[in-house]
Amino acid sequence: MHDILSGGATEDDGALPENKMRKKGNELAEEELRYNGTPLCDMAERGAHLTTAATDDRPSIFEVLAQDTLMGAVRPALQHAVKVLAESNPSRYGFLWRWFDEIYLTLDLLLQHHFLSRTSASFSENFYSLKRVVTSGPGRPVHLGLPRKPRWRSLLLLALLPYLRTKLEKILARQRDEDDFSIQLPRSACRRMYRAFLAAYPFVSTAWEGWVFCQQLLYIFGRTSRHSPLLWLAGVQLMHLNVQDIRSMDLKPRPPSSTSTQSVGQKFQGMLSTALGGVALSLSTSLSLGVFFLQFLEWWYSSENQSTIKSLTSLPTPPPPLHLDQEQSAMASNNICPLCHKVRVNDTALATSGYVYCYRCVYIYVKAHQQCPMTGYPTELQHLIKIYSPEG
Template sequence: MAERGAHLTTAAADDRPSIFEVLAQESLMGAVRPALRHAVKVLAESNPSRYGFLLRRFDEIYVVLDLLLQHHFLSRTSGSFSENFYSLKRASSSGSEKPAHLGLGGKSHWRSLLLLALVPYLRAKMEQVLAKQRDEDEFSIRLPQSRMQRMYRAFLAAYPYVSMAWDSWVFCQQLLYVFGRARTHSPFLWLAGVQLSHLTGHDIRNMDLKPATPSAGVGSSIGDRLRKLTSNVVGGVAVSLSSSLSMGVFFLQFLEWWYSSENQSTMKSLTTLPTPPPPVHLQDHASKHSKVCPLCRKCRTNDTVLSTSGFVFCYRCIYVYVKANMRCPMTGYPTELQHLIKIYSPES
């Protein structure tokens, strides 16, 4: 039985990558994003006033850098960053193949760039909006809705089913690829009109010997100079990132595991210390200010605590503030809506 199934995990005679290779290159970029996000989170928590915006705008900053990185590798190696890391390249599904060092080019280049960077960004944004919508439904926040808002909520209600259908398509495409019934393992590659193959020795030699971009001459236009300067800067950043990730890819995957939710729950149970008592000088004023919301300065209603700082507010006050500013109003710590915890008293 093992011999009969061995061909499913090895490269085919037509130089198709194995299923392990294509899934490994996909998981590489999936490991980079959470590791970078955690590094930015640590930096923002160390100085919220200076670096807090990096965490609040992390998705936008990441997608811009990802676009530049993927554009560079598609133009220089005919593959994405992770595909080049595993010595893979993209070739046209029509059968016309050109040397990898000349770049992908044409519509396939821009389709690949769109599907590699923008589509995952839009999907991540949709997941965040859906999570916020669930929070509003859970706390029964109902505002007057217009027709567009009702259509928006209907779209959010249908999105999980669309996502499930997409994941089913991906799974079926991978099964067909394993059994040799499909040329691509991902619908993204099919939509881009390309397929994956291994880099040849000729491709690698050409990429190593490819001359650098020539310096701008006296007669060059300002636009040409700017394009060449941008290409050199992006190329230098991409090469540096490639070299650093080549040495640190296993470390990044370790970070992804270390800061996963399952592992964090285990670590917290082993390392969490008892909460220290409040300062003595605050106990005299505890009865006077115990029911005052720090935001509206009125008696609190629907008490809600921020898990990031421990301060208690009115639910509506802190919900509106965190949704707009993404930080604690008292400490400035980066905060999201899932950090709001409802307090239930014995009388309620």
């Protein structure tokens, strides 16, 4: 009785002691923690791998392509604005159109250098919350910018390479015009090399575009960490900004400790850097506002939006309402059909105008003219509504 009340049992009774029961329970728990013979630690490793893949900092192909096309949309917009100014007042704004490429290159260099030094990204990359990370080397806070060599390589590839490509395309177009409308004279060796280079440029451009396309395909399938050969040449890759990066960019730069010990050259360099930073900041603010405006214009003039506007405005403008005289008012009140001028039979109303006619009269008219007899509104046979009066 004492053993029963204390919860104990003997081995002769066929029951297990308490310590053996606890040991057996632990063994069963360990067996339950296995899945198809796989320990929990292995399952945790596989789960961690899936979590890492799901929360990868690598941007999607849509984000990188969007930031690539952003600056490509800004340049034509600015060029069109400069063209309008030059045509309106050539004496004052003509130089802007003549030196547009060089002016744009200068502003682009200032803007990109500012963002590469302050956010470790270009203007368009920072607009989409991306950053450039050096593939080889220790990590670096975002607000300190890229290291010197990757920063200058990125700056040249972001600003100088598009400028050279634009110049080559203009020279190529001018050369084609000269070949079509000029007399061919004997050419020197330098001239032949120049023309050979211009002739080879389209093939080089096609090969480059093919390389970019293959790189993007490899990026989509996860075979490479860069979507563009330019990133490979710069030695960087794009990543998403995290919370620490955003907080670090909010930190203000440390002011100089003492200006009395600085030389005149250092003071001038600091003033120049501050002035250029202010210009770059103003450009970035203006471009940020302009980008939203450009995206609105792109949506407004898109084919989908134009088709919607066209469908809404395709209906003809209705004529002003007719001033019915007393006789017509009497006809309407005396159940007279406006078409046959007789008493209506099988009253039928048009959903487009609300007028009531004989069913036979309005059916024949709408089928032949596809419009309301009184108002001219576009009408189909499905707009006929038969009216069943209480008297009939």
